[in-house]
Each structure stands twice: as structure tokens, then as C-alpha cells.
Amino acid sequence: MNLRQHFSTSLRSIVLASAVAVAATSAFAHTTLQSASPAINATVSTQPTKLLLNFGEPVMLMNIKLVDTQQKNIDLNYKVTSDLQLAHTVALPALPDSTYTVIWTTMGKDGHNMSGKYNFTLKQAQ
Known part of the structure; x- marks a missing residue:
């Protein structure tokens, strides 16, 4: 795997993890x-x-x-x-x-x- 492919895979992983974190935060947010x-x-x-x-x-x-x-x-x-x-x-x-x-x-x-x-x-x- 060359450097460009590694960077692209890492970037996709970060974006996916961020999206999951935002969705989880919204799902577990409770009213105050x-x-x-x-x-x-x-x-x-x-x-x-x-x-x-x-x-x-x-x-x-x-x-x-x-x-x-x-x-x-x-x-x-x-x-x-x-x-x-x-x-x-x-x-x-x-x-x-x-x-x-x-x-x-x-x-x-x-x-x-x-x-x-x-x-x-x-x-x-x-």
C-alpha cells in the first residue's frame, strides 16, 4: 500500500468514526x-x-x-x-x-x- 492509499484509508476511517460519534451523542442526548x-x-x-x-x-x-x-x-x-x-x-x-x-x-x-x-x-x- 503506497502512502496515498494509506492516507485515503486513514481519512475515511476518521470521517466514519466522527460520524458514528456524532450519531451516538445525538441518540443518547437527554433533555435538561x-x-x-x-x-x-x-x-x-x-x-x-x-x-x-x-x-x-x-x-x-x-x-x-x-x-x-x-x-x-x-x-x-x-x-x-x-x-x-x-x-x-x-x-x-x-x-x-x-x-x-x-x-x-x-x-x-x-x-x-x-x-x-x-x-x-x-x-x-x-
Whole structure:
């Protein structure tokens, strides 16, 4: 094999490997939390009445938890549905001032689970 044939074979291999890598990345890409209310890392001064989670693609909200700074679970009374939605709203009970962590798990239409968490702080005006 001369140098030109070797170069051509190597170039084809690199192009093929790159195409496979891009296809694999797209196939395994999962949607992420795009925005939330209360906002991610926000400090809010008024009692929030709901959590609103906005995702990049329709997902089922499989689980959602809210914990305070002492890791105490706040009952959200959330019921799982099989609805694929871009946005999910969950009612909140009255909350005392604290920093809260929202922990969520979703399932995409491809059946893959995704999870994440974010914080917000409630500090009501006195």
C-alpha cells in the first residue's frame, strides 16, 4: 500500500468514526431542565404556591421531592401521570423561610430516566 492509499484509508476511517460519534451523542442526548419557578438558585421574598419545571423536550415527571436545609422532606402530594409535557406544575404547601432543594426524576419518550436538582431560598420580608 503506497502512502496515498494509506492516507485515503486513514481519512475515511476518521470521517466514519466522527460520524458514528456524532450519531451516538445525538441518540443518547437527554433533555435538561431549561428553567424553573422559583428560579434556580433564586432568593424569593414571597411565598411560592407552586413549582414550575420547564424541560427542553416533553417528559413524564416520575418523581419530585422538596427538602429543606435539614434534609426534611416536604410533602408535595404529587401523583405521577403518564403525560409527556414540556412543563410540569406541582402545588406547594406553605413554607417557612429556608433554602430548599428540588429533586426531580423524569422519563423521556425513549424510556430513559433523567434526574437533577436545584436550590432556591425563601426569605420573606419581615
